[in-house]
Amino acid sequence: MTDWIAATGGRLEAENRVLFDTPDQARLALENTILTPLAHLGVLDVVGSDAETFLQGQTSAQVALADGDFAPLTCFCTPKGRMLANAQLWRVAKDHYRLLMHTSLLEPLAEHLGKFAAFYKVNLDIRDDLALLGLVGREAAALAEVRFDVVPPRPWHQTANDDLQLLAHPGPRPRLLACLSAERAIEVWQRLSEHATPVDNAVWRLHDIQAGLAWLDANQRDAYLPQMINWEALGGISFKKGCYTGQEVVARAHFRGQVKKRLVRAQLDGNRLPAPGSAIEDADGKRLGEVFCAELDAYGEAEVLAVISTREAALPLSVAGQKLKLLKLPYEVERLDPESLAARG
Template identity: 70%
Template sequence: MNDWITALEGRYLSDERVTFDTSEPARQAMERTVITPLVHLGVLDVSGPGADKLLQGQTSAQVDLANGSFAPLTCFCSAKGRMLANAQLLRIDAERYRLILHRGLLEPLRDHLKKFAPFYKSELAIRDDLVLLGLIGKEAQALAEVRFDAVPPAVWHQSGDETVQLLAHPGPQHRLLACLPLEQAEAVATRLSEQAAPVGNAVWCLQDIQAGLAWLTPAHQDALLPQMINWEALGGISFKKGCYTGQEVVARAHFRGQVKKRLARAQLEGSRLPELGASVVDADGKAAGEIVAAELDAYGQAEILAVLTTREDIGPLSVDGQAVKLLKLPYPIERLDPENLTQASA
């Protein structure tokens, strides 16, 4: 499975992290176009005549909005409203949906949905035969259009066909995610590398941080309400659909304003990356939140996403002895209905 990355002279640092010898990768993404294997993400297919009904009862998305053009954000919750996973939902054909989420949550989410699948004549498959490849930068859209023969979509939309799908994600630079068969990965990535520098997937994760976009990992499974990662502000919750597991808790938190923690973006005054789940502490050493994502930026400083208390008198914060400088999120903290995103233009 790793041969195509090896062919590009990449190497694995772990099961979820790959790197290349390209110098200053984060800066490269600011100044030119880069490609990266998104090995930290994976694909779960839900298929069958009742796949739509299965998903409708389990996910925060209005499933019929996933129409082959709009590919909404979504999440799956426990009965207590805590997220088991968050994902992007694609429709591939009349009876097949595709979920893109953190690789570490593929098996737990599949096992959770397996409890309901037989009632809907549906099947669940982790797609190890598919590859996710990221394009970032000024020429990302032009390269994708040529190499994949598909018009790049608007953010949170999809284009392509049943074999290859293109998705656009937000960020400081243009970002496209391609889902394609493993057997095509080496040839496609090799052609793209002629015009785009290969970089490690830390660059993609950094741009997620800069976009204020947190992908749930096993470190926070079944621990956070969707609103704690600003999921409703990103269009990841439909408040207009019917019941789904955890819906009552999620809706109550929204309509009663009972969210006591929120996702915040920040920079650390230092270059040491904290572990996921590390505490953010106030001046008295009391926990004020915890880390959900962390990467080094183009200047060698740590940027983070953290779930922090919404108290206004929070005061100075630090992580592992490094001072925290809060940064502005690129979106307002207010409800964004996914129904309003379906007609977004490219």
């Protein structure tokens, strides 16, 4: 249900993009607190007495770590180790888990998991009655504490009250994601917008890019090993848990160093946004990989996440005639165990 978005003054358009008439939005986010409906993301609930056991056999996360405080990244794979979806997992209550992912993957993943859910005491529920709000900026935590009456969490953790969960995501500015009923979202939006400026959800996507955080959509499912989007460097893979679908391939790629493509962050020398899947070529015209996602930054230039070959390439790189400059990722591309991430917060 997206009726609540119209009540914010935003316009929901193609590809789950929400638009506002606010000028200079990405630049505004550099110094101010901004607010956006996260219409491109959605929620799948897994509920039942077998929910933890069921998820443990399907997902790359150590499900017991989702304890109501830590909210780990995770992914679901084919037997060949290719991702069907990547997500954030958190526990709402006993025997009740929630998965955050790109909205276009909710139905495909629910259909896939439904093949196995029949053997467990578990129900899968796409929650189209929930709203997701994003707060970004230096005052985001203080504003959330006052308006939601919860202590804002650390990145990849959660806090909650009776009818709302609040999660923190990494990025160049503090970022909080609120999950609440669509009915309550209208009232909450009105109160938050007194102190935060409404912007397009493209600004949140831009901050994902700057955080080196790639969310698959339906067009990208079954295309990448988790390591190809640096998922193990973000704590999205537990190498200490038991078996799950695709685990053998994912583990072999890690321990044998067989990952031939990696996610990189980059900037183009123009303001033309390449479509996901656009070819990245080296100086000799050889294809190295493809654009994963792209958004315009505060200076009107295209920033991208791309998946490219790890082999040395002839420079410069380009996308459809635009020169591509590689930028530094905000994390080291090395294994980060979610167990240690949960322990140290």
